[in-house]
Amino acid sequence: MKLAHINLVARDAEALAAFYVNVMKCELLRAPKMLSGEIVSRGNGLPNAEIYTIWLKFPELERPFLEIHEHTVTHHRDQPRVNEPGYGHLAFQMEDISDVLSKIIQAGGAQIGEVTDFGTSEKPYLIAYARDPEGNVLELEQLSTDR
Numbered sequence: 001m002k003l004a005h006i007n008l009v010a011r012d013a014e015a016l017a018a019f020y021v022n023v024m025k026c027e028l029l030r031a032p033k034m035l036s037g038e039i040v041s042r043g044n045g046l047p048n049a050e051i052y053t054i055w056l057k058f059p060e061l062e063r064p065f066l067e068i069h070e071h072t073v074t075h076h077r078d079q080p081r082v083n084e085p086g087y088g089h090l091a092f093q094m095e096d097i098s099d100v101l102s103k104i105i106q107a108g109g110a111q112i113g114e115v116t117d118f119g120t121s122e123k124p125y126l127i128a129y130a131r132d133p134e135g136n137v138l139e140l141e142q143l144s145t146d147r
Contacts, residue, residue: 003064005055006090010134013070017054019133020066023103024092026056029065046071059092066090079135082112089129089137097126097142108133119144 010016013032020026036050050072057065082088094100101111112129119125126142 005063005065005067007067007069008134008136009074010068010070011074012134013052013054013068016132016134017056017068019107019109020056020068023100023107023109024138025059026066027059029055029057046073079131080137082129082137089139091139091141093141093143095142097128097140100140101128101130104130104132104138109138112137 008016017028017032021028032052032054034050034052036048040051041047041049052070054068055065056068080086080088092100097115101115105111110131112131115126115128117124118127124142124144126140128140130138130140132138
């Protein structure tokens with residue numbers, strides 16, 4: 001068995017996909033499409049389901065991929081908290097955590113907490129938490145590459 005994909009349900013799939021492409025460096029995996037009809041409703045248990053779906057490839061990784069869905073009918077939910085039961089966050093490794101945090105904020109996201117070093121003086125390991133523009137939690141990791 002292997003993980004196939006990770007799904008985010010979006011209020012605005014195009015805008016959220018643009019964030020993951022422009023800021024988190026994902027790439028379009030296939031053309032966006034609309035899913036609907038009896039077979040879709042039978043599979044997800046939602047009557048008259050209509051779902052706009054966008055598939056994105058994570059940087060330097062073919063699978064699993066990120067699947068963003070926008071349903072024609074959605075239910076409001078508060079922003080997830082870091083310590084809330086259920087799926088917690090997507091984690092990305094990067095070379096410059098400060099640069100990516102800045103881009104996240106400029107794109108409508110937000111920083112959660114402080115950049116923290118979980119490593120040693122010889123081998124720093126920076127971690128930060130942030131939210132994408134729809135409030136989903138991201139963990140950012142910067143591994144030391146110069147020591």
